[in-house]
Amino acid sequence: MDQPPFEPEVRVEDGAELLYGRGTVDNKGQHFTYPCAVRTLRDTTGLPCNVTLILDGEEESGSPNLLDAVEAREDHLAADVSINSDGPIDGSGRPSVSFGNRGILVVGLDVDGPKGDLHSGHYGGAVPSPAWELIRLLGTMRDEHGRIAIDGFYDAVEGVPAPDRDLLDEFEPDPDELQADLDVGGFQDGPGETFLEQTLYYPSLNVNGLASGHGEDGFKTIVPSDAAATIDMRLVVDQDPDRIFELFERHVEAHADDRLETTVTYHASMDPMRTPIDTPYFDPIVDAVTDGWGEEPVVKPSTGGSAPYALFTDYLGLPHASIPYGQNDNNQHSPDERFAVEHFRTGIRTSARLLDAVSTV
């Protein structure tokens, strides 16, 4: 049964209490653990440090107002460290801490050809085809080893820092199991040896979608009038999305066939970020999570996805860690989103431990 989104309700299922309602876990509930932790500390041992709370309700829309809000209050945001909680814990069921994430740049690539779809019998072989041009142009962007062939693309890429290597071993997935689970016959070549090296420390160029002419069932014998791709680039420290966009545009300009009209569109971006794991906050944070959760966390020097935390590391200059509290079966982004009450309590306890721990540094 769908829970009305704005009428939260605790239901007991298989002996566990679950709080149903829109955003209960992503991210109202996780946000709320911090004021709860602050109050608990105040009412008991006393607050061990100054705490500034930033509650961003727009992260799913790319946090369009967060930078402005932070800029306008910069004086009040002087701090030593920043932490946040968002999303589910590790897939293994263990808690996790992440010190970084990849950035992203999303672009559109459109090739505009003849004024309308043309009869392929009357025009095929003579009129340049936008579909072929899109295929050719995208083909120039990768070499035969799966490396991105855009000039300068890897210039700022560092690879795997030595201190991170040991941490990776702990959560490196078994390639055979992952391959079987995903139903593919192997993994890509390219920079990076293992799955985690490839998805955390190297950028990727992903064709999210292709559309041209008639791609559905049946067929229509045409030279299509246009062809389009959407592409995301997952970026790593220290790649700058604007600089990468410039390189992408320059590549397209250099390789495009001028008999057709090719357009590059900037859709969206987020900066990559990573706090080096030799930060003095590393041990206190990991210990606090272990203590609050009753279990050692999986520590991820980075995650493959993207989030707006570069604002804290790069703009405010703070070390930053992410510690998710949601349970894995949380229906995040779906109807009937739910937050396990046990995870909410554990989250409050962990938030309090974190405030205690970071104040000791």
Added chain:
Amino acid sequence: MDQPPFEPEVRVEDGAELLYGRGTVDNKGQHFTYPCAVRTLRDTTGLPCNVTLILDGEEESGSPNLLDAVEAREDHLAADVSINSDGPIDGSGRPSVSFGNRGILVVGLDVDGPKGDLHSGHYGGAVPSPAWELIRLLGTMRDEHGRIAIDGFYDAVEGVPAPDRDLLDEFEPDPDELQADLDVGGFQDGPGETFLEQTLYYPSLNVNGLASGHGEDGFKTIVPSDAAATIDMRLVVDQDPDRIFELFERHVEAHADDRLETTVTYHASMDPMRTPIDTPYFDPIVDAVTDGWGEEPVVKPSTGGSAPYALFTDYLGLPHASIPYGQNDNNQHSPDERFAVEHFRTGIRTSARLLDAVSTV
């Protein structure tokens, strides 16, 4: 106003009589000119030769029963020559005669990847992408000069026979005008020098459609689970569609990445055909059309599109010519299809002249 399809009506528009109704011009009306011509000749000068009429009402569906029908009646179909009338006259407004057409082979190319769309942040750069694989695989099918790079593809291709050259000059379009009209910045490289050489005497490999992941407005940052292309190949004499399909399959097998699953599907085909223009029927046919129409026809040694006439040339072993009677603004395949009554009359006259003319050879 839409004319009910099965209630034909003659309407006078701008002083011209037009017969409205489903299939009036494509192809009931054009078929009907031949029985009319036979009756006219019988009632006047006498029928100059034996005439066998084949009325195929399924050409738009690929004539699925025509071959069986012809095979079953082969004894009755011994003949010296075959002619047919279909479609509109030349775009210039002049009548036309065509002695050949390209064949076609339509195939599907599908790449199946991970079991579902994957988050490009978590998997991008490691899991092989069906979209990239489709792009790469299609990329192996053309060289940098626009030639088809499938082994053996051009083996049976003759190019332009010497006798055809002069005829081409007469209807070769002006490249600048055509370019402006189609809104492209030039024509393709590849075999063949001119537009007509490329579209009548050389085969082409046309990507009719591409579909993968999210290709519409906005974006969705995924590694898509599959990618598909539909492709047609326009074939010339003496390319055999089944042989070409074999070469296409072999190419895909040799180049496909075995980490993903690639499937080739045979959708449809028609054989190419061409009656050499040194046929003894050439002059009688051209003269008869000139006489019936009151204007010299544009003579096309071949057309770029495809039609099922190889049945007459290759199976029955007859010289074959196509002489269209429809006016250009006939709304063919659309509501309000219409046949200009003047064209119908000219068609009957031309059909009668044709029967007279071919009987003299």
